[in-house]
Amino acid sequence: MMKKIKIISFVVTGNLLLSSAVLANESDSDSALESYNRTMYNINTTLDDYIMKPLAKGYRAITTPFIRERVSNFFSNMREPATAINHTLQGDFSESGSSVGRFAVNTTLGLLGMFDVASGWGLKKNKTGLDETLAKWCVPDGPFIVLPLLGPSTPRNAIGQAGDAAADPLAWGDYYATFGKDWQRYSFYYGLSALGFVSLREKKLELLDDLTSSSVDAYGTIKSAFIQNRLKLNVCADKDAQDAPASYDFDFDDEEDY
Amino acid sequence: MKKLLALVFSGLLAWSATAEAAIDANKAEAFVKNLTQEGIEQLINSNVSAAEKKARFTKLFNEDLDLDFIGKFVLGRYWRTATPKQRADFIDVYRKLNIQTWSARFDEFKGKHFEFLGTETSKSADQIFVNTQVPMPEGAPASVKWRVKDTNGKLRVVDIIIENVSLAQTARSEYTGYIQKSNNCIECLIADLKAKLK
Numbered sequence: 001m002m003k004k005i006k007i008i009s010f011v012v013t014g015n016l017l018l019s020s021a022v023l024a025n026e027s028d029s030d031s032a033l034e035s036y037n038r039t040m041y042n043i044n045t046t047l048d049d050y051i052m053k054p055l056a057k058g059y060r061a062i063t064t065p066f067i068r069e070r071v072s073n074f075f076s077n078m079r080e081p082a083t084a085i086n087h088t089l090q091g092d093f094s095e096s097g098s099s100v101g102r103f104a105v106n107t108t109l110g111l112l113g114m115f116d117v118a119s120g121w122g123l124k125k126n127k128t129g130l131d132e133t134l135a136k137w138c139v140p141d142g143p144f145i146v147l148p149l150l151g152p153s154t155p156r157n158a159i160g161q162a163g164d165a166a167a168d169p170l171a172w173g174d175y176y177a178t179f180g181k182d183w184q185r186y187s188f189y190y191g192l193s194a195l196g197f198v199s200l201r202e203k204k205l206e207l208l209d210d211l212t213s214s215s216v217d218a219y220g221t222i223k224s225a226f227i228q229n230r231l232k233l234n235v236c237a238d239k240d241a242q243d244a245p246a247s248y249d250f251d252f253d254d255e256e257d258y
Numbered sequence: 259m260k261k262l263l264a265l266v267f268s269g270l271l272a273w274s275a276t277a278e279a280a281i282d283a284n285k286a287e288a289f290v291k292n293l294t295q296e297g298i299e300q301l302i303n304s305n306v307s308a309a310e311k312k313a314r315f316t317k318l319f320n321e322d323l324d325l326d327f328i329g330k331f332v333l334g335r336y337w338r339t340a341t342p343k344q345r346a347d348f349i350d351v352y353r354k355l356n357i358q359t360w361s362a363r364f365d366e367f368k369g370k371h372f373e374f375l376g377t378e379t380s381k382s383a384d385q386i387f388v389n390t391q392v393p394m395p396e397g398a399p400a401s402v403k404w405r406v407k408d409t410n411g412k413l414r415v416v417d418i419i420i421e422n423v424s425l426a427q428t429a430r431s432e433y434t435g436y437i438q439k440s441n442n443c444i445e446c447l448i449a450d451l452k453a454k455l456k
Binding site: 125127228249 | 362
């Protein structure tokens with residue numbers, strides 16, 4: 001009997017110690033994460049200033065809006081399989097079917113997705129991904145983290161991105177065999193991926209320039225906006241979450257003592 | 259006597275509760291409709307100089323946005339410790355910076371329009387959200403919610419929420435974070451914001 005009590009008290013105090021250690025660590029790790037995030041944000045910004053932004057500007061200079069739209073459509077069509085799979089995982093079979101239809105029509109008649117023929121047929125684009133699926137399954141988002149090169153994210157978002165990338169036909173790779181030599185295959189694949197990133201960056205040129213020119217703390221602004229934007233994803237089957245007021249309906253009154 | 263006092267007091271309470279009249283949803287929606295229409299006609303689709311557009315926008319912005327109210331929220335707990343001059347300076351530079359940033363972006367709205375999706379109640383009785391969306395060339399339409407406040411019958415916008423991102427909340431995080439990091443120096447924030455003005 002005594003032994004049992006000893007064990008229980010040991011476990012209890014052990015747990016208490018552990019949980020207080022966890023609590024203490026949490027605030028430490030919060031500030032550690034924050035300082036990592038800021039550092040990584042600065043590294044990313046420097047890389048962006050020297051590599052991505054000049055590439056995006058150069059890309060804009062040598063292409064017309066028509067060409068850029070074809071390129072953007074091509075990459076967005078490659079995301080259609082991930083969208084189809086995830087609509088299924090979310091139990092939305094009709095949307096999944098329409099994604100499959102879009103991919104089939106646009107890849108063939110739309111010339112590898114460069115033209116969105118399917119939209120004209122009533123198959124409207126309705127993008128989703130693994131991140132949204134996990135959100136609907138009530139998987140918590142985790143803290144805000146800045147990923148190397150990829151930028152603002154959260155653990156769930158990162159897993160979602162990786163999953164979607166794996167469902168991208170460009171990553172399957174069999175058709176690169178036509179190139180024969182390994183280096184040709186790799187350069188084609190990496191070249192194509194790089195074009196995808198440059199195309200994405202080009203669309204954000206004005207937005208990010210505006211942000212850095214009008215903000216006294218661009219990192220703080222991006223973090224706040226990113227977290228708020230993600231809150232709209234967090235509507236899982238949880239009843240409480242659905243009854244909670246919208247995140248943007250915060251107290252906003254004259255009498256409020258801020 | 260006690261009973262009488264209680265009666266008078268509860269009467270006063272009831273009176274003050276009705277004094278803060280709930281905002282009229284139809285009026286709020288009509289107000290935002292009018293505002294976006296004016297904006298699109300006068301700024302986006304009209305063929306006048308950039309300077310004239312900025313002048314028109316400034317007028318619209320000052321009339322239809324309650325920046326004194328927004329500024330107070332945006333400065334967060336530092337509003338209380340700020341001197342009257344700091345408060346006025348902050349509101350002034352915040353106003354100018356907003357006008358500068360938005361004026362540079364009129365062209366991005368070319369060919370776009372707002373679709374109205376009704377209203378949504380807010381926790382505050384004198385405020386309401388007017389829900390709109392802007393169809394985008396690619397993918398889903400962008401959601402834009404206008405938080406409208408009724409101040410003695412005069413309607414004004416107090417926040418704009420784009421894709422769930424509140425502009426007031428974002429500015430508040432940025433500015434209060436900045437002041438905190440610079441040892442509670444409100445003056446430093448105002449100086450840095452002034453430096454952003456062209």
